[in-house]
Amino acid sequence: MTLHRSATRVLSRALVALTASALVAAAPALADEPCQSPYMAKIVGQEDYVYVWTLGDPALGAQSDSLVTIDANPASATYGKVLSRAEVGSINEAHHGGLTDDRARLWLGGLDSSRIFVFDVATDPAKPKLVRTIDNTTEVTGGLAGPHTFIALPGRMLVAFLSSKDGSGKTGMAEFTNDGRYVRTIWMPADAPYGYDARPSAKLNRLLTSSFTGKNVYMTELPKVLATPELMKQFGDSMIVWNLHTMKPLQTFRVGGAPLEIRWASSPENDWAVSTTALDHKMVLVKRKPDGTFEAKTVADVGEILPVDLSLSADDKHLYVTGFMTGELKHYDMSDPEKPVLVETINLGPQANMVSQSWDGKRIYVTGSLLSKWDKPDAKWWMKKFTLGPDGKLAEEKGFEVDFSKLGRPHQMNFGSKALYGEAGGVDRVASLGAPASAAR
Amino acid sequence: MRFARAVATPAAAIAGLLAGAIACAAAAQPAATPSPADGEPLYRADAPGTFELPVLYEAPDFEVRDAATGAPVALRTLRGRVVVLSLFYTHCPDGNACPLATATLRSAERALAEKGLAGRVTLLSVTFDEARDTPEVLRAHRDMVGAGPGWILATPETAERRAALLAAYDQRIARAPDGSIVHPLRVYVIDRRGRVRQIYSQSWLRADVLMSDVETLLAE
Numbered sequence: 001m002t003l004h005r006s007a008t009r010v011l012s013r014a015l016v017a018l019t020a021s022a023l024v025a026a027a028p029a030l031a032d033e034p035c036q037s038p039y040m041a042k043i044v045g046q047e048d049y050v051y052v053w054t055l056g057d058p059a060l061g062a063q064s065d066s067l068v069t070i071d072a073n074p075a076s077a078t079y080g081k082v083l084s085r086a087e088v089g090s091i092n093e094a095h096h097g098g099l100t101d102d103r104a105r106l107w108l109g110g111l112d113s114s115r116i117f118v119f120d121v122a123t124d125p126a127k128p129k130l131v132r133t134i135d136n137t138t139e140v141t142g143g144l145a146g147p148h149t150f151i152a153l154p155g156r157m158l159v160a161f162l163s164s165k166d167g168s169g170k171t172g173m174a175e176f177t178n179d180g181r182y183v184r185t186i187w188m189p190a191d192a193p194y195g196y197d198a199r200p201s202a203k204l205n206r207l208l209t210s211s212f213t214g215k216n217v218y219m220t221e222l223p224k225v226l227a228t229p230e231l232m233k234q235f236g237d238s239m240i241v242w243n244l245h246t247m248k249p250l251q252t253f254r255v256g257g258a259p260l261e262i263r264w265a266s267s268p269e270n271d272w273a274v275s276t277t278a279l280d281h282k283m284v285l286v287k288r289k290p291d292g293t294f295e296a297k298t299v300a301d302v303g304e305i306l307p308v309d310l311s312l313s314a315d316d317k318h319l320y321v322t323g324f325m326t327g328e329l330k331h332y333d334m335s336d337p338e339k340p341v342l343v344e345t346i347n348l349g350p351q352a353n354m355v356s357q358s359w360d361g362k363r364i365y366v367t368g369s370l371l372s373k374w375d376k377p378d379a380k381w382w383m384k385k386f387t388l389g390p391d392g393k394l395a396e397e398k399g400f401e402v403d404f405s406k407l408g409r410p411h412q413m414n415f416g417s418k419a420l421y422g423e424a425g426g427v428d429r430v431a432s433l434g435a436p437a438s439a440a441r
Numbered sequence: 442m443r444f445a446r447a448v449a450t451p452a453a454a455i456a457g458l459l460a461g462a463i464a465c466a467a468a469a470q471p472a473a474t475p476s477p478a479d480g481e482p483l484y485r486a487d488a489p490g491t492f493e494l495p496v497l498y499e500a501p502d503f504e505v506r507d508a509a510t511g512a513p514v515a516l517r518t519l520r521g522r523v524v525v526l527s528l529f530y531t532h533c534p535d536g537n538a539c540p541l542a543t544a545t546l547r548s549a550e551r552a553l554a555e556k557g558l559a560g561r562v563t564l565l566s567v568t569f570d571e572a573r574d575t576p577e578v579l580r581a582h583r584d585m586v587g588a589g590p591g592w593i594l595a596t597p598e599t600a601e602r603r604a605a606l607l608a609a610y611d612q613r614i615a616r617a618p619d620g621s622i623v624h625p626l627r628v629y630v631i632d633r634r635g636r637v638r639q640i641y642s643q644s645w646l647r648a649d650v651l652m653s654d655v656e657t658l659l660a661e
Binding site: 038102104122154155175177178179183184205206243247268271290292420421 | 476477478483484486487491492495496497498611613627629640642644
């Protein structure tokens with residue numbers, strides 16, 4: 001009996017480890033509103049749209065990856081309905097995406113094909129239109145593959161990759177102009193070559209990156225990865241602090257297996273970021289010290305859930321962690337980031353991946369797909385919505401759930417608003433975020 | 442009454458920002474690392490020449506009219522100089538946007554003069570609200586912000602030329618019902634060979650960082 005339990009536990013650990021790797025690929029880099037690039041206008045009121053980058057799956061009748069636009073405004077007659085679905089014409093391992101600093105374009109990446117799709121979301125925000133496809137990403141970047149995180153810098157996009165043309169996890173970042181012209185490639189350091197997320201802090205002039213694995217691993221069936229020790233060795237364990245202005249690495253931390261999503265605190269008085277390691281389920285705090293350098297420390301064990309995505313509220317109080325392996329959504333109180341407190345655990349099962357919340361922290365959206373080769377056979381395809389109540393707990397909005405069973409497997413969610421483009425009501429609903437760097441607060 | 446009106450004007454907002462920027466620059470001098478609670482900049486600008494700025498793209502040429510002299514100004518004629526291009530409008534009500542750019546350019550103009558670099562750099566603020574920002578309005582704005590000879594305030598004169606300029610520099614604007622213009626703040630640094638090397642928005646724009654980038658390009 002005891003032996004049996006123990007064996008199950010070991011197996012479960014292995015599975016968790018595997019899943020964690022997969023998680024990395026799926027995790028959105030800048031989906032939710034508080035975690036958008038600091039260089040971007042924010043939707044501080046009710047979002048009108050949720051843009052869902054959706055993986056094509058012929059078994060569902062979806063022959064192409066697509067951008068699915070959901071009506072998210074409860075005041076709308078078509079609330080909760082699919083407003084449009086724009087196919088890109090191929091299946092690319094649709095994963096993450098991000099908006100440009102002016103929120104006029106949504107960049108979406110394919111982890112398998114390495115294609116980047118640029119959508120115009122400004123002309124008709126209810127019906128985004130594909131305006132550019134970058135087919136030769138690996139060629140123009142000098143060998144990068146698997147475009148993962150898309151982060152807006154002023155007037156340009158920073159893309160963090162997972163892999164390179166040989167399929168390994170040696171990788172880097174590349175910059176492009178907002179309309180898709182290649183600017184430059186920055187390889188990760190030789191002693192910490194893996195990549196995943198890349199998150200700027202404007203006020204600190206720092207970029208924080210994390211690490212996952214290469215295409216040889218994330219495009220391999222999960223059971224095979226788990227059963228192949230050579231593949232299991234190919235995961236990164238580092239987080240790097242960079243000078244954002246010069247794009248030079250300053251400090252490298254070995255934080256544990258596959259640190260994936262990174263979230264900087266938004267409050268002006270806070271100077272820390274949080275991440276979770278997929279393979280050994282730690283919550284890691286990266287905090288600025290009085291001398292201006294950073295330290296990294298483990299502040300919690302989130303459990304063997306294979307943590308994949310994070311969402312931190314704009315007031316830095318509520319952290320949501322999704323677990324791919326268990327399908328759980330864990331809600332932490334981060335009032336003291338050194339001592340996170342678990343508030344509640346919500347079962348979404350059998351798997352969960354992306355979580356995005358509104359700027360006011362009242363609305364939380366979740367999707368479930370991670371990677372085509374890692375998703376579970378019994379997974380269901382939906383987008384669910386929760387609200388944060390006055391009691392500080394989440395409640396699912398029954399009746400909202402969007403059925404993706406014929407649309408594809410839903411991944412990253414980005415928000416849209418009509419008010420972004422000068423329509424009436426824009427002043428109340430959209431804040432030009434970012435305190436001026438030089439002005440006294 | 443007059444005071445209340447004055448406070449509500451962009452001019453007052455700019456004056457306040459200018460004072461803030463100057464105080465801020467003075468506060469940034471001590472070597473101690475500030476904490477977020479200090480309300481000071483949390484990093485020091487990198488020393489000029491210790492980094493490289495990537496080439497973003499060839500700066501598209503354009504022609505505007507200098508509001509002070511009435512002379513046409515074409516970007517192509519500024520080759521050999523570093524150009525700091527700010528797209529703005531004088532009625533901007535958001536103190537974190539155009540007034541911040543104006544305050545930063547004023548600080549930069551002073552710093553350039555102090556370092557003897559004024560003759561090698563052109564500061565160029567071009568309005569995207571040509572109907573209201575007439576040459577007279579721009580001249581008054583010059584006087585108000587104390588722009589010196591190295592700082593050109595200019596107008597594209599027509600809606601067509603304004604639209605072409607904004608499209609070429611990927612700057613989107615939208616007119617709100619109250620007459621304000623929704624726009625991201627953009628300031629571009631163009632090198633001596635006519636290439637865009639840096640783009641700032643409001644969370645990135647600081648006079649010391651701007652100076653560091655300009656000096657880095659001048660040393661190339």
